[in-house]
Amino acid sequence: MLDYINKRIVCPHCGHHTQVALDASQGDQEFYEDCMACCNPIHLRLHKDEARDRLQLMVDADDEQLF
Numbered sequence: 001m002l003d004y005i006n007k008r009i010v011c012p013h014c015g016h017h018t019q020v021a022l023d024a025s026q027g028d029q030e031f032y033e034d035c036m037a038c039c040n041p042i043h044l045r046l047h048k049d050e051a052r053d054r055l056q057l058m059v060d061a062d063d064e065q066l067f
Helices: none
Strands: 005-012 017-023 029-034 041-049 054-061
Touching: 005 054, 017 029
Parallel strands: none
Antiparallel strands: 005 017, 029 041, 041 054
């Protein structure tokens, strides 16, 4: 499995496309990246699915709530 990849994401605030570097060598992670266009924080959750040999990346705004 690849542990280091670059992924293109879309900012949930302004829609700007940006590249993020992902390091899955430490397993599941949760972190923030600032958008280069609007400077708002982007909430990223990385899940390493070893059974299926793939990475899952969830992208959302910090102010979104799940009910």
